[in-house]
Amino acid sequence: MFTFLEFEKPIAELEAKLKELRTLSATDAGTMDDEIASLEAKAGALLTQTYAKLTPWQKTLVARHLNRPHFSDYVRRLVTDFVPLAGDRAFAEDRAIQGGPGWFRGRAIMLIGHEKGSDTEGRVRHNFGMAKPEGYRKAIRLMQMAERFRLPVVTLVDTQGAYPGIGAEERGQAEAIARSTQVSLGLTVPVVACIVGEGGSGGAVALATANRVLMLEHSVYSVISPEGCASILWRSSDKKEDAAAALKLTAQDLLRLHIIDQVVTEPMGGAHRAPDVAIDAVGDAVGRMLDDLAPLSPEALRADRRTKFLEIGRHGLA
Template sequence: MATFLEFEKPIAELQGRIDELRDTASDGAIDIDSEVKRLQTKSDALLRATYARLTPWQKTQVARHPDRPHFGDYVAGLFEDFMPLAGDRAFADDQAILGGFATFRGQKVMVIGHEKGNDTASRLKHNFGMGKPEGYRKAIRLMELADRFGLPVLTLVDTSGAFPGVQAEERGQAEAIARSTEACLKLGVPMIAAVVGEGGSGGAIALAAGNRVLMFEHAVYSVISPEGCASILWRTADKAPDAAEAMKVTAQDLKGLGVIDTIVSEPLGGAHRDPDAAIAALGDAMADALSGLHNLGPDDLRRDRRDKFLAMGRL
């Protein structure tokens, strides 16, 4: 059963009426095809109109939708021969950040990303996609391994932020994030990063400092969550919609500011309504981005990244 967001209530009501009609006619005694078709057309039109004018706060809700594809879904849909690699060789194996060798459209790559989980048990296991220091140190290890073997690095970013617990701070969370960002920038191989849901704070940029940054149409990418920003500025999370508007968290805003390179279109109503189509669209976009970097040498790739990030914020 579909999970509808707060702003989708009118669409949910129409779908409810359609389901009721279908249940009523389940015995075949009543022909309700024409009425169902009329309501479905109306529902599709309302869905299209609603998603054409989403506010930044509504896009944040879509980016957090529990039914959006997660790391495991992308690996299953886009990669072959995935070989997960575990541990940071220092403390533990973080389950919020996963990665390993894989084959992407005939080419060997290293794929790394955040995994949020898709039910209560898996969300707890993966800590809701909030990486700990050992997760970012694992990412560093995998990026260095890819660099050693000349493999492109593909990352899938989907986190509300790095884990903020005391234990993480004790184990050097800030340094781990900084070192992971540095590892991205030092790579002598192509790196493509894709923000597929939430791109939250340093927990996101630590896996997103690539040559090309892709972003789903309804994903968000920001230095802090709207609720966190509102709590700091207005002392209340109720101002989150205002914060989301001011922070320019949407793909459309960030493309205009030069923070990301490509906006990847989502199926009508968001990636959660047709995960397979969303996964395929991301695969095409990543392949296109990767093809444009094949002829660049290590120094050129590092220079490309350096110029890209230093150009941000310049007037």
């Protein structure tokens, strides 16, 4: 079932009328074709107008949309012979982070990413994409395997942040995130990351310490969620819209700040309206980045990645 966001209500009303007209037209020998065409044009224009001026908070809502493609969707469409690997070889399996080797457009890669789940049962099973220490230690294991077999690493980031539970903290959440970031920085194979939904806090950085970082057009990437920021600064989550604007969490802001390298255009109305089109766009962008990085030597790849992250913060908004 398709879900409309709060700011999409006028679009939802037009599309509901369209559906009604199409149903009537099917039983009325097509006499409503002109009315349907006119309403389709209005709905399309309203959709374009709405998505051309989304606020940072509205982009956050789009990034969280339940129908947005997930890790498993990217695997099905972009990767063949994918072999999911489980466990951190120390404590347990964490389904919030998935990964394994596979073939991407004729190239063997190691694919790692957050999985939120596409229905209620799946979201609970994958802990809403919020990984525990064992999830990040599994990612470390897969990165080290990629290094050993000289496989480029591709990561898909979509998480509100690392799981903040007591058990996770007791098992070394902060250390696991820091270690994942450290291992990624030290790899001598190409690493390409794409923020495909939410990129929240260190839980996102742990998988996004890459030579090239991409973001889908309506995804977000920040040190804290707008609600969390508002609760700290204003003592009220009601200020979440102000916080979203202040955080500069949109792909467009982050590109200007040189924190990411490319914005991947989404279908009109967001990736959730045409998932296959969005997934193919990500695949095309990742493929180009891997091609660009292929000529670099192992030492140059590591130096390139470290330089990229040392440069963060030295650029202001244009």
